[in-house]
Amino acid sequence: MHVPRRADIPHALSIILGLLCLFGVPKAHAWGDIGHQIICAIALQELNPRAQAEVNRLIQLDTRFPTFSQSCIWPDHPRKRSAEHFVNLSRSATGIGNDPCPLAAKCTLTAIAEDMAAVSQVNALDAEKLAALKYLGHWVGDVHQPLHVSFQDDKGGNDIDERGPCTKNLHAVWDTCLITRKLGTDILAIATDLRSQVTDAHRAQWNSTSPKDWANESFKITTSQAVAYCVRKQNACWYQANNRELDPDEEKKVVSVNEGYMARNLPTIRLRLTQAGVRLGGLLNRALGGE
Numbered sequence: 001m002h003v004p005r006r007a008d009i010p011h012a013l014s015i016i017l018g019l020l021c022l023f024g025v026p027k028a029h030a031w032g033d034i035g036h037q038i039i040c041a042i043a044l045q046e047l048n049p050r051a052q053a054e055v056n057r058l059i060q061l062d063t064r065f066p067t068f069s070q071s072c073i074w075p076d077h078p079r080k081r082s083a084e085h086f087v088n089l090s091r092s093a094t095g096i097g098n099d100p101c102p103l104a105a106k107c108t109l110t111a112i113a114e115d116m117a118a119v120s121q122v123n124a125l126d127a128e129k130l131a132a133l134k135y136l137g138h139w140v141g142d143v144h145q146p147l148h149v150s151f152q153d154d155k156g157g158n159d160i161d162e163r164g165p166c167t168k169n170l171h172a173v174w175d176t177c178l179i180t181r182k183l184g185t186d187i188l189a190i191a192t193d194l195r196s197q198v199t200d201a202h203r204a205q206w207n208s209t210s211p212k213d214w215a216n217e218s219f220k221i222t223t224s225q226a227v228a229y230c231v232r233k234q235n236a237c238w239y240q241a242n243n244r245e246l247d248p249d250e251e252k253k254v255v256s257v258n259e260g261y262m263a264r265n266l267p268t269i270r271l272r273l274t275q276a277g278v279r280l281g282g283l284l285n286r287a288l289g290g291e
Contacts, residue, residue, distance in 0.1 A: 031145050032176035033073045034185055035273060039141045040072040041191035042277025043284060046203075051289030058130045065134075069187060072137035081135070084111035085142050087215050088152040091244055092236040095216045096149075103152065108143045112211045115139065120287040137280060143211060144276035146227065146268070147174050149218040151237070153245040157229055164257035170229065173257050179273075182266045194274040206275050207282035214279065218272070226264050228255045 031039070047055060055068050065071035075081065087096065087107040101107035118124060118132035142148050147170070150156040157170035166177035183190050222229055223237045230237035238244045240253050255261075285291040 031141050031273075032172075032179065033076070034176065034187060035145070035179050036072045036076075036138060036141045037069040037187045038179075038191045038194070038273050039144070039276040039280060040137045041069040041187055042195050042274065043137065043140075043280035044068050045191070045195055046278055046281025046285070048285050048289040048291065051285045051287075051291075054288040055133065055284065058126065058133055061126055061130055062134075068133075068137065069191075071134045072141065074134045075138040081106075081111065084108055084139070086148040086150070086156055087143070087219075089149070089219065091151060091230075091238065093219075095219055096212055100212060100215075108139050108148065109211050109215055112136065112139045112143065116283055116287060119284070133284075136283065140211075140214075140280040140283065141276050143214050144218060144272045144279075145174060146218040146221040146272065147171050147229065149215045150222050150229065151239075151245075154239055159246055159252055160229070161252045161254045162257050163254050164261070166257055170227075170255050170257075173255075174227075174269075177257070178262060178265060178269050182262055182269065190273075191277065194270060195277065198274060198278055203278055203282075206278050209279075214275070217275075221268055221272075226268070228261070 044052065044055065059065065059068050059071060062071060065074065075085070079085075083104060083106050085108060087101060087109060088103045089096065090102065093102065096102065096109070100109035100113075115132040115136040119129055119136055121129070124132075147156045154160055155171070157174070158172075160170040162168060162170055162173055165181065166173045168177070221227060223232075225232075230239060231241045232238075233241065233244075236244065239246045243250065246252070
C-alpha cells in the first residue's frame with residue numbers, strides 16, 4: 001500500500017499512521033477484523049460470475065479498501081450505526097419471535113433487511129450501493145457471532161472477565177481469541193479450508209433459512225452450557241447463580257478459558273464463520289447475481 005509522505009512526519013511514522021487508518025486500532029468488535037474478513041472471503045468465493053463482477057466493480061470505487069474482504073471491517077473503524085451491531089433479548093427469552101428487535105427500535109436484523117434492499121436497488125447510486133454492500137457484509141458476520149445475540153446488562157459478555165490466555169473479556173474471546181489461537185491469521189487460507197468442507201446439501205439448507213433463524217441459532221449457542229455465558233435458573237438465563245442481572249456496582253464474574261474451553265467451542269467457531277460466509281454469498285447472489 002502506498003502512503004504519501006508528509007513534510008512534518010517521518011516516512012516510517014506516516015506508514016504506521018496509514019496502516020492504522022486502514023485497519024483501525026484493535027477493539028472488541030464482532031468477530032474482530034480477522035473473523036469478518038474470513039466471512040467475506042468465503043462469501044466472495046460463493047458468488048456467481050455476475051454477482052462477483054458487480055461486487056468487484058463496486059469495491060474498485062472504494063478509495064480505502066482494495067478488496068471486499070477488507071471492506072467488511074468498515075462499520076467498526078470507526079464504529080458506525082452502533083445500535084445495529086447486536087440484538088438484545090430479555091433474560092427470560094427463548095428466542096426472537098415476531099419482533100426482530102425485542103428491546104430496541106433497530107438491531108442487526110433490521111440492518112440486514114435495510115442494506116439488503118439497498119444493495120438490490122437497480123437504479124441506486126454506486127456510492128449508496130457500495131456503502132450498503134460493506135454494511136451488509138458486516139451485519140451478516142455480526143448476527144453469526146453468538147454473543148451478539150445476548151443480554152444488555154452485561155453487554156454481550158463484555159462485562160464478563162476471562163481467566164486464561166485471551167486476557168480480555170468473554171466477548172473478546174469469541175470475537176478474536178478463539179479464531180487466532182485455534183485457526184490462525186491467514187485469512188484466505190482459513191476461508192478456503194472452511195469452504196472446502198461445505199457440501200451442496202449444507203449450502204441448500206443454510207440458504208433456505210432467514211436472518212431471524214440465524215440470530216436464533218446464535219442465541220441458542222450463547223445460552224448453551226459450553227459457552228459459560230449465563231446460568232440457567234427459573235426458566236431464565238441468569239448472570240450468576242445468585243444474581244439475575246449484572247448490577248452496576250457488582251464485581252464481574254470470571255470465566256476460565258483454558259484449552260478445554262477452546263477445544264469444546266472450536267467446532268462452533270468454524271461452523272458460524274462458514275455459515276456466515278455461505279449465507280452472505282447467497283444474499284449477494286440474490287441481490288446482484290440474478291438468482
